[in-house]
Amino acid sequence: MSKPLPSASGHFRRSYADEFRLIETRLAKTSAAAFALVLxxxxxxxxxxxxxxxxxxxxxAIGALALMLLTxxxxxxxxxHAGLLAAGAFTTGILYKEFGAPFWVTLPSAxxxxxxxxxxxGLPSLRLRGxxxxxxxxxxxxxxxxxxxxxxxxxxxxxxxxxDPPVVFGYEIYAxxxxxxxxxAAAALTLLxxxxxxxxxxxxxxxxxxxxxxxAEALGIGIARYKLLAFVITSAIxxxxxxxxxxxxxxxxxxxxxxYLTIQYVAMIIIGGMGSLLGALLGALFVTxxxxxxxxxxxxxxxxxxxxGSVFAVNYAAFGIVMILFLVxxxxxxxxxxxxxxxxxxLWPFRQTALGERP
Amino acid sequence: xxxLEVSGLVxxxxxLTVLENVSLSVEPGELFALIxxxxxxxTSVFNCISGIYRPSQGRVRFRGRDxxxxxxHAIARAxxxxxxxxxxxxxxxxxxxxxxxxxxxxxxxxxxxxALFLPSVRRQELEHREAVERIIExxxxxxYRHAPVGGLPFGIQKLAGFARALAMEPxxxxxxxxxxxxxxxxxxxxxxxxxxxxxxxxxxxxxxxHDMQMVADLADRLQVLDYxxxxxxxxxxxxxxxxxxxxxxxxxxx
Numbered sequence: 001m002s003k004p005l006p007s008a009s010g011h012f013r014r015s016y017a018d019e020f021r022l023i024e025t026r027l028a029k030t031s032a033a034a035f036a037l038v039l040x041x042x043x044x045x046x047x048x049x050x051x052x053x054x055x056x057x058x059x060x061a062i063g064a065l066a067l068m069l070l071t072x073x074x075x076x077x078x079x080x081h082a083g084l085l086a087a088g089a090f091t092t093g094i095l096y097k098e099f100g101a102p103f104w105v106t107l108p109s110a111x112x113x114x115x116x117x118x119x120x121x122g123l124p125s126l127r128l129r130g131x132x133x134x135x136x137x138x139x140x141x142x143x144x145x146x147x148x149x150x151x152x153x154x155x156x157x158x159x160x161x162x163x164d165p166p167v168v169f170g171y172e173i174y175a176x177x178x179x180x181x182x183x184x185a186a187a188a189l190t191l192l193x194x195x196x197x198x199x200x201x202x203x204x205x206x207x208x209x210x211x212x213x214x215x216a217e218a219l220g221i222g223i224a225r226y227k228l229l230a231f232v233i234t235s236a237i238x239x240x241x242x243x244x245x246x247x248x249x250x251x252x253x254x255x256x257x258x259x260y261l262t263i264q265y266v267a268m269i270i271i272g273g274m275g276s277l278l279g280a281l282l283g284a285l286f287v288t289x290x291x292x293x294x295x296x297x298x299x300x301x302x303x304x305x306x307x308x309g310s311v312f313a314v315n316y317a318a319f320g321i322v323m324i325l326f327l328v329x330x331x332x333x334x335x336x337x338x339x340x341x342x343x344x345x346x347l348w349p350f351r352q353t354a355l356g357e358r359p
Numbered sequence: 360x361x362x363l364e365v366s367g368l369v370x371x372x373x374x375l376t377v378l379e380n381v382s383l384s385v386e387p388g389e390l391f392a393l394i395x396x397x398x399x400x401x402t403s404v405f406n407c408i409s410g411i412y413r414p415s416q417g418r419v420r421f422r423g424r425d426x427x428x429x430x431x432h433a434i435a436r437a438x439x440x441x442x443x444x445x446x447x448x449x450x451x452x453x454x455x456x457x458x459x460x461x462x463x464x465x466x467x468x469x470x471x472x473x474a475l476f477l478p479s480v481r482r483q484e485l486e487h488r489e490a491v492e493r494i495i496e497x498x499x500x501x502x503y504r505h506a507p508v509g510g511l512p513f514g515i516q517k518l519a520g521f522a523r524a525l526a527m528e529p530x531x532x533x534x535x536x537x538x539x540x541x542x543x544x545x546x547x548x549x550x551x552x553x554x555x556x557x558x559x560x561x562x563x564x565x566x567x568x569h570d571m572q573m574v575a576d577l578a579d580r581l582q583v584l585d586y587x588x589x590x591x592x593x594x595x596x597x598x599x600x601x602x603x604x605x606x607x608x609x610x611x612x613x
Binding site: 016017019020193196197199200201202203204205207208211212214215216217218219220221222223229233275 | 409410411430431432435436440441443447449450451452456459460461463464466468470473474475476480481484485488489492523527
């Protein structure tokens, strides 16, 4: 993806290869290093509660990045995200419970199951668009949830399937801090894969299809192929996130994968900022932490005891209000706010934006 | 042998006949203008050639190969590139990315290699980035290369659309009103680019145009459509003085 240098950065490229570098300026290098250091030290500096919270953010980030590829980049709306997470979690749970399959079997199997579902539920996208496509992907959700529920009741795991911690190279992944690093690495790897796809021809093809299918096809892009590819990649990554979720929680139950979970993932990419990978990360952070912030705020109110019963209701309502506020006032999401702030400081004391860049 | 041959093209939408037996034939290296009043069916001819519409009757042959009814991406891959009346660029993408998208079919990288950004991917990206830069230089868009297209002036967007078609390295160009919306200076630039493409690249082109001065100056031959029918064909000198053409454009003299 060719990107303009931040205006007035004082940095100049010397070759086209410089355009591919992920970290270009010295400022970017320093801040990336500082951020990495914070992430490394974090689990040792805070209580287990916050380690768990961060781990949840990493898991959400994987799912949000995957959904961003499909919806934010390729423009294909999907409401089957919770279904895909469930597919990955149940593939893992069933393979473990029935065959005692190890981690290195369950994870690729989950990816494969996700990819297959992606092909099947991507097919309607060749004919349907927008809301109609959304409804057809909703079928994926109910299918997976139904099958999962059937498995639970028939095998007598009506409360859910217990999954033991995974063993990798004789090492049991169990401690919260270990999970923190495992999921941090998984999220980082997902991010890298997404960045790489975005800066090569698949990413450009997806954005072109999102922008104008007729023109994209007139340029020689096989629309069907790239739509299905987007569904397959997104679904495979999401199902793997579901598998990791199953191991992390040590427990798989269909109750965890309600339609509300799908809404949360859709909210992540909208609130974060459509079409931006950074937006997916910011959205995952925001939506994961949001209920805890609301809960904390309500606990701090006078007469907190009397409010305790309505925490859930307030959470849902506040979440809805935030979604509406973002859609109305900041359609570019958190990433739009970030860009404005960054430009303000980069350009200060001037206020003019760079050529072609929208303010 | 003609480079592109369209024979007996009929296009109907329900009861409406848009094209009625249109034939045209473009020789190698020829700058062939297609003109006619609004609604004459010029863009419909393009849509039939480039596979966006499927003609009700008639054939399209490109270098002897029948391409009628092929999907648009297959026709693009056969070497026919087109531009659009309103530019139709990918607004959120930079000029460079728009042009790289035009080179889509020239990449051979697969999604797995791309996900890992393997050296083969890096090499191809670099190679095509350089090719794109040559086109950017050709159409003099250097200062806009990294700007998101949506924020650029319309004239620049049109030029970028023209550049995107060139970036495909086509064997044949279909230009849909490339000068519409351009100012005098930009039109002169465009004329220069058209002549350079013709003389340096030897590309044959069909060129839909409303600027009769430009057509008279540049086109080798032109064909006039009116209500989906051909009413004249020949050199600019012959056609622009044809009473039937003058009638179609200006109405019949009392």
